[in-house]
Amino acid sequence: MNKRTFKTLIVALSMMMLFSGCWDTKDINKQYLPVVMGVGKGKTEKYRIILQIPDASGKTQILDKESKSISKAIDLIRTDSEKSIELVHLRLLLIDREVAEQGIDNIINFAVRANDISIKGLVGVIDGDFEKTMYHQISPTPEISSYDFFSQDAGWTPNQSIVRIWEAYQNQNSYTEDMAIPMLKNGDRTLFTFKGTAVMRDDRMVGTLNQEETLLFNLFKGKYSGGTIEVAQNTSVLIQDTKIKHKTSWSENGPSILTDILLNVVITESPEGKGNAVIEKEMKEQISQQFNETIKKVQSFKSDVLGVGMIFRPQLSEGKLKEWKTKWFPKLEQKINVRVNVLNEIYFKENANDNESQGKMLKK
Known part of the structure; x- marks a missing residue:
């Protein structure tokens, strides 16, 4: 083997090593990145899963399926979607009040076990029409997201409670503490209207606090x-x-x-x-x-x-x-x-x- 052939082989092998780490990457233009997941009671199945997917223009696309399990409903959404569904950007998990009163243990466990869902995501309870709240949209505003309503750097105030997925998992398995979950519904001129706080015992909703009582809760x-x-x-x-x-x-x-x-x-x-x-x-x-x-x-x-x-x-x-x-x-x-x-x-x-x-x- 002459020196020229040897150098060519070395360059070729180097290029192969450089590209070996990204052979399975996906084009972001061929992915749906939901930021909000709604979990409600289906009309014919146990769960109804609704995903909100924003685009650069500020509009939101809605994907909706029912199944006996959350993972199967998401799989059905993937099956009918022209793009892959990736949950790595999921920031907000909204649960219908009727489901919350029956227990959210399975939902929180799913969110914690799912490899592509961040446990830093926030949890809320929809106290109102589940479908109307999940499908509600306002004029396109690319600079505003659903997450901003819960962010302490944006729209959050002490009149609203706040709980993350990892905190919900910890509290529902705690001997000494229960959790408070913010309650909301669709707004008239805003995306959401906050109604107070859902009081949980273990994994079930057992009562509510209004906004003034929520402020006292946050003070404590x-x-x-x-x-x-x-x-x-x-x-x-x-x-x-x-x-x-x-x-x-x-x-x-x-x-x-x-x-x-x-x-x-x-x-x-x-x-x-x-x-x-x-x-x-x-x-x-x-x-x-x-x-x-x-x-x-x-x-x-x-x-x-x-x-x-x-x-x-x-x-x-x-x-x-x-x-x-x-x-x-x-x-x-x-x-x-x-x-x-x-x-x-x-x-x-x-x-x-x-x-x-x-x-x-x-x-x-």
């Missing part, structure tokens, strides 16, 4: 960023910071917990002449009452959605740990005290038409 969990609270007499405050301390005890009657919550707030609206001390007093009484009413409501569902069991977990023996939801949580005595500290008032210009005053302010 430390998720308060951007939260606004309305107080009596046209007063609103913006939560800047929270400090939460729990004091637990265990008597012959069972567990008890006292929670102190300090809210540092700034005033965004208030009647003229209303002092900070009055606002602090009104807000303390109002939020304390709402918190304790919400606690009673949650306990009536027999759901530890606040995760109080996680606070007691270091004190629980293995036996008490397994009995927490069935035996000890129903006996729990829980109370919340709220303190409010007004940091300052947001400044509003009293005379917006006074150009001279505005000029002086700008110079400063």
Whole structure:
């Protein structure tokens, strides 16, 4: 073998090695990449699976099939589709309320076991017409996605709960915590309208929290960023910071917990002449009452959605740990005290038409 032939062979082998790693790649133009999956009850089968697939223009294509299992329904969608279906970009799993009330264990397990679904995806419950919500579209807006309504960097506020697939899997198998799932339906001028929170016990929906109660739930969990609270007499405050301390005890009657919550707030609206001390007093009484009413409501569902069991977990023996939801949580005595500290008032210009005053302010 001469040197020229040898060099040619080496180059050929090198090229083969370079291309060997991408022989099975797929053209992205021949793939459907759903971002939302809806799981509802089929008319003739157990499950109805609806996939939402956005395109570059902002429009959404809908693919829809029914089957006895989720994986089979997706396989049927693949069979009838002119492109391959890849779930790697799935960001949102929406479950019909009727299905959620029957149990979502199988759905969450499927999402966790599927190799091509990210466990960082979000979960929601559709409280309304399942088909109408999944097929609902607004004017094409490429810069807006369904995920933005749940993103803390975009449309999310503390009036909405938030749970990811991995958290749902963890909570439905937890001895000491249940999950809260955001509830929504199709909006009129927006993609979604949020209705509150679905309260789960293990894997089944057992009750609901409205938006105000959801805000309190998020406060207890430390998720308060951007939260606004309305107080009596046209007063609103913006939560800047929270400090939460729990004091637990265990008597012959069972567990008890006292929670102190300090809210540092700034005033965004208030009647003229209303002092900070009055606002602090009104807000303390109002939020304390709402918190304790919400606690009673949650306990009536027999759901530890606040995760109080996680606070007691270091004190629980293995036996008490397994009995927490069935035996000890129903006996729990829980109370919340709220303190409010007004940091300052947001400044509003009293005379917006006074150009001279505005000029002086700008110079400063």
